Amino acid sequence: MSKTALIAGATGLVGEQLLGLILREDYYDKVIVLTRRPIKKHGEKLVNLLVDFEDLEGYASQIKADDIYCCLGTTMKKAGSKDMFRQVDFTYPYQIAKFAHTNGAQQFLLISALGANAISSIFYNKVKGEVEEAIASVGFKCYHIFRPSLLMGPRQEKRLGEILGKAFFKVFGFIFLGPLKKYEAIDSVRVARAMFAIARQSNAGRHIHESKELQQY
Numbered sequence: 448m449s450k451t452a453l454i455a456g457a458t459g460l461v462g463e464q465l466l467g468l469i470l471r472e473d474y475y476d477k478v479i480v481l482t483r484r485p486i487k488k489h490g491e492k493l494v495n496l497l498v499d500f501e502d503l504e505g506y507a508s509q510i511k512a513d514d515i516y517c518c519l520g521t522t523m524k525k526a527g528s529k530d531m532f533r534q535v536d537f538t539y540p541y542q543i544a545k546f547a548h549t550n551g552a553q554q555f556l557l558i559s560a561l562g563a564n565a566i567s568s569i570f571y572n573k574v575k576g577e578v579e580e581a582i583a584s585v586g587f588k589c590y591h592i593f594r595p596s597l598l599m600g601p602r603q604e605k606r607l608g609e610i611l612g613k614a615f616f617k618v619f620g621f622i623f624l625g626p627l628k629k630y631e632a633i634d635s636v637r638v639a640r641a642m643f644a645i646a647r648q649s650n651a652g653r654h655i656h657e658s659k660e661l662q663q664y
Contacts, residue, residue: 456518
């Protein structure tokens with residue numbers, strides 16, 4: 448039986464790694480990526496769907512696949528405001544989830560963040576928690592939430608917080624043992640591997656995968 452994957456956020460740190468992994472394997476017959484601009488990757492089974500994320504409803508019928516991988520995310524600095532941050536990290540993923548479910552998607556895999564909590568007093572964590580809950584209400588057969596710690600890997604843009612974080616973990620990484628293990632920085636490729644491996648298991652229900660678990664991949 449043919450299977451289709453759809454990736455939102457395929458130009459990001461995890462999404463780009465994930466797309467490469469999926470294209471190298473034969474698990475999916477077609478891979479759809481939603482982007483604002485054309486991507487550099489090519490392949491027989493790759494379909495690059497150019498969309499205006501501010502008008503996703505106009506592409507609703509094309510947001511159709513068996514498995515949906517949502518790797519969308521930004522930072523407060525890049526977004527410029529709380530409203531824009533919420534639009535990227537809540538509105539876009541939630542809309543994609545609703546349209547995909549309507550079109551028959553069975554599985555949704557979401558990159559969230561360590562500390563996500565819908566009732567958190569920290570805005571970032573609160574939005575991440577809220578989108579987790581909103582997508583849970585959509586009703587996918589299989590719903591997987593991934594909560595990585597600080598992501599490491601090659602980015603197109605430099606983020607000061609991550610540069611400092613990398614330097615810190617390089618020197619003091621040895622202290623992240625036992626209960627502190629979940630705070631250890633994680634390589635983006637591990638998260639991508641975890642998403643792809645877990646998707647192939649097709650485990651029904653809602654599952655949360657914390658950073659400590661993701662380190663195993």
